[in-house]
Amino acid sequence: MTDLALADVTVFRRARAALSGVSLSVRAGELVALLGPNGAGKTTLLRTALGLLKPDGGTVRLAGADPAALDARARARAIAYLPQARPLAWPIRIRDLVLLGRFAHAGGHPGPDDHAAAARALAACGLDALADRRATDVSGGELARAHIARALAAETPALAADEPAAGLDPGHAWRVMGLLRARADAGGAVLVSVHDPALAAAFADRVVVLAGGCVTAEGRPDAALTPDLMARVYGVRTGPSRLALEVTGLAP
Secondary structure, eight states: OEEEEEEEEEEEETTEEEEEEEEEEEETTEEEEEEOOTTSSHHHHHHHHTTSSOOSEEEEEETTBOGGGSOHHHHHHHEEEEOSOOOOSSOOBHHHHHHGGGHHHHTTOOOHHHHHHHHHHHHHTTOGGGTTSBGGGSOHHHHHHHHHHHHHHTOOSEEEEESTTTTOOHHHHHHHHHHHHHHHHTTOEEEEEOSOHHHHHHHOSEEEEEETTEEEEEEOHHHHOOHHHHHHHHSOOOOGGGGOOOOTTOOO
16 A cells, blocks of 8 residues: 655745655655755755645555645554654653653543553553653753654654754664564554664665655665766766675664
8 A cells, every 4th residue: 555655746935946856655664764965955855745745746644635735633643753843842741741742642631541552652662660750950862852753653654854863973863763663574664764874774675766856766775775877976986885784682
């Protein structure tokens, strides 16, 4: 089953084509990684897939529906979103931060099912011991896991994450991507933008590489992430071994 599909999507931003004829799909049980240089169109693609931007051409379908036509609550029940910017306005407890992921289900009145879903997400992310800590008092890696837990608590069929590993050391980045991989393995459709090809190679079923708002490569990481592609898209040349990340004691 295809949970998310974009077909020939074009989006103009400030009279410029931020996306041009982009097509991709994400099926249940699959993690698809978006790669590309800064300004390639990754965030625009994610926001369009979520229905936050309406395409100027082409179609977007989320579980068969146009996400832009759904009300905010229905959309949030269909796909969870982890944006690139995740500001904290107050020193909220980790437990309550994760419970915010249930807002589309519970509104301002979470019930037993919502607390149970938040508890499952806390456990999945290894945050039980930190549940009553303030989000402003934990490390960057711990806070990143808390934001992942918030998205997981929604228990939506699909999940989109914009650079969830940005600013993290390799160990924390590996763990965060492992949580998204586990969500896909549990049947979720996961679309995630990453900057590190090694993370995509380790965790993604497929990669979609953007450059200038266009898809320049798509396929299994071992087939798509070639040295020639890296040179063409990023302007750097590297050997194939540089695309494989080995972290002692860690595994996807």
